[in-house]
Amino acid sequence: MQSILENIAKHVALTPEEQELLLSKTITQHYKAKTVILNAGEICKYSYFVNSGLLRSFSINDNITEHVLQFACEGWWIGDMYSLLTQKPGNLFIEVIEDAEVVLLPKENQDELYHLIPKLERFFRILIENSLVAHQERLMDNLSLTAEERFEKFCSKYPTLIQRVPQKQIASYIGVTPEFFSKMKAKMLRK
Amino acid sequence: MQSILENIAKHVALTPEEQELLLSKTITQHYKAKTVILNAGEICKYSYFVNSGLLRSFSINDNITEHVLQFACEGWWIGDMYSLLTQKPGNLFIEVIEDAEVVLLPKENQDELYHLIPKLERFFRILIENSLVAHQERLMDNLSLTAEERFEKFCSKYPTLIQRVPQKQIASYIGVTPEFFSKMKAKMLRK
DNA sequence: CGCGACGTTGATTTGCCTCAACGATTGTGG
DNA sequence: CCACAATCGTTGAGGCAAATCAACGTCGCG
Numbered sequence: 540m541q542s543i544l545e546n547i548a549k550h551v552a553l554t555p556e557e558q559e560l561l562l563s564k565t566i567t568q569h570y571k572a573k574t575v576i577l578n579a580g581e582i583c584k585y586s587y588f589v590n591s592g593l594l595r596s597f598s599i600n601d602n603i604t605e606h607v608l609q610f611a612c613e614g615w616w617i618g619d620m621y622s623l624l625t626q627k628p629g630n631l632f633i634e635v636i637e638d639a640e641v642v643l644l645p646k647e648n649q650d651e652l653y654h655l656i657p658k659l660e661r662f663f664r665i666l667i668e669n670s671l672v673a674h675q676e677r678l679m680d681n682l683s684l685t686a687e688e689r690f691e692k693f694c695s696k697y698p699t700l701i702q703r704v705p706q707k708q709i710a711s712y713i714g715v716t717p718e719f720f721s722k723m724k725a726k727m728l729r730k
Numbered sequence: 731m732q733s734i735l736e737n738i739a740k741h742v743a744l745t746p747e748e749q750e751l752l753l754s755k756t757i758t759q760h761y762k763a764k765t766v767i768l769n770a771g772e773i774c775k776y777s778y779f780v781n782s783g784l785l786r787s788f789s790i791n792d793n794i795t796e797h798v799l800q801f802a803c804e805g806w807w808i809g810d811m812y813s814l815l816t817q818k819p820g821n822l823f824i825e826v827i828e829d830a831e832v833v834l835l836p837k838e839n840q841d842e843l844y845h846l847i848p849k850l851e852r853f854f855r856i857l858i859e860n861s862l863v864a865h866q867e868r869l870m871d872n873l874s875l876t877a878e879e880r881f882e883k884f885c886s887k888y889p890t891l892i893q894r895v896p897q898k899q900i901a902s903y904i905g906v907t908p909e910f911f912s913k914m915k916a917k918m919l920r921k
Numbered sequence: 922c923g924c925g926a927c928g929t930t931g932a933t934t935t936g937c938c939t940c941a942a943c944g945a946t947t948g949t950g951g
Numbered sequence: 952c953c954a955c956a957a958t959c960g961t962t963g964a965g966g967c968a969a970a971t972c973a974a975c976g977t978c979g980c981g
Contacts, residue, residue, distance in 0.1 A: 598870055598874070600874045604874065606870055606873045606874050608866060608869070608870060620859065620862055620863050620866060621863045621866070621867070624859055624860070624863065653852065657848050657851070660848070660851050660852055660855060661844065661851055663855060664851060664854060664855040664858065667855065667858050667859055667862055668811065668815055668858055669815070670862055671811055671858055671861055671862045671865060672811050672812045672815060674862060674865040674866060674869060675799060675811060675812070675865060676812070677869060678799070678865060678868060678869050678872065679789055679797055679799060681869065681872050681873070681905075682797045682872070682905045683789070683791045683795065683797050685936080686936080686937075705958095705959075705960095706959080706960065707958095707959070707960080714872075714873050715936095715937070715938090716937075716938060716939080717959085717960075717961095718937095718938080718939080718940095718960090718961080718962085719936085719937055719938070720960095721960060721961055721962080722937095722961080722962075722963095723937095725961080725962090876968080877968080877969075896926090896927075896928095897927080897928065898926095898927070898928080906969070906970090907969075907970060907971080908927085908928075908929095909928090909929080909930085909969095909970080909971080909972095910968085910969055910970070911928095912928060912929055912930080913929080913930075913931095913969095914969095916929080916930090
């Protein structure tokens with residue numbers, strides 16, 4: 540398990556006192572699989588860091604179709620960025636896929652920490668920069684690659700997730716229907 | 731025209747000395763339309779702020795198909811985030827659509843300024859946060875909306891761009907071929 | 922003027938979706 | 952501990968949105 544302190548240490552070096560301070564501003568929670576920890580229409584009050592387990596964020600269209608924005612397993616951050624920033628109701632759900640231990644960093648504490656420990660402002664800047672690059676790449680992939688190619692890329696990028704995530708959610712992340720994904724997979728295996 | 735200082739003032743307050751310092755770290759350039767200021771395969775050395783005119787970033791697939799990632803007119807930032815961060819060759823082109831005045835902020839100066847003026851770290855964090863939210867929304871739109879809906883959203887979001895950008899580039903941003911875009915537009919006008 | 926990029930339109934194809942039916946697995950209450 | 956429902960993945964038939972290919976008119980520009 541990768542702790543939040545180890546995660547932060549990848550980009551900035553905190554003193555023991557700063558580490559203490561940071562942890563004192565967080566809340567550690569345990570959630571069972573299938574728990575929905577954020578609903579669309581609600582205001583996102585926390586940044587979530589995953590200690591263990593697996594979560595996902597997604598939206599729902601026409602009350603039917605889900606679209607997965609992100610998976611987050613150990614060592615990843617997740618949240619509804621839009622709602623977190625604006626403190627307005629978002630349209631993302633966040634759901635637990637596997638029983639999880641999650642560190643919650645309340646937004647007001649995060650803002651406060653930016654002042655108390657400027658290095659954390661750097662840390663989150665870098666975190667978000669990387670996230671932006673990843674989203675830009677995924678956007679371009681959706682415009683230029685076929686479903687098969689996107690799936691192959693997903694496999695090489697997140698090999699561990701393939702066994703852990705229901706197939707229909709991978710299909711949703713890739714951007715195809717579960718039915719088409721099933722056929723596509725069968726076709727790819729035949730080669 | 732919105733200056734870089736006005737743009738920054740939207741989120742953080744710089745002293746006159748800090749403003750002076752910042753400007754001393756930038757280079758102002760004038761480019762003619764059709765100039766390619768960054769090629770795929772090159773390392774992106776600057777963040778670009780657009781004083782006037784219009785630019786775009788895009789990639790090319792199979793030596794043929796262009797995909798527009800971003801348009802940037804007065805008051806917008808543009809660059810190849812991936813290449814800028816990693817200082818490795820990127821796969822984005824940046825091209826001038828309309829004659830432009832552009833402020834170049836070299837990467838090493840930007841990193842230096844983060845230390846000299848921590849408020850700038852906050853500014854760029856906020857800038858990138860907003861960019862991330864926009865990219866997440868566009869990604870989800872591409873997964874859930876039809877081409878018509880994406881075009882309507884583009885129109886309401888960037889009304890001024892519609893007259894300024896060649897139609898085939900809007901098609902590319904939306905994620906359809908120029909031919910299909912033309913037919914779709916005609917069909918929408920008929921209503 | 923003549924070339925090259927752009928936008929339009931039509932005919933055809935295709936990647937992916939929709940709907941529907943069916944086994945396998947899971948889990949839940951009696 | 953079983954029965955039943957619910958969810959999941961699979962497969963097939965048919966349909967549609969968008970791509971491809973090709974031809975043509977227009978405009979800006981050297």
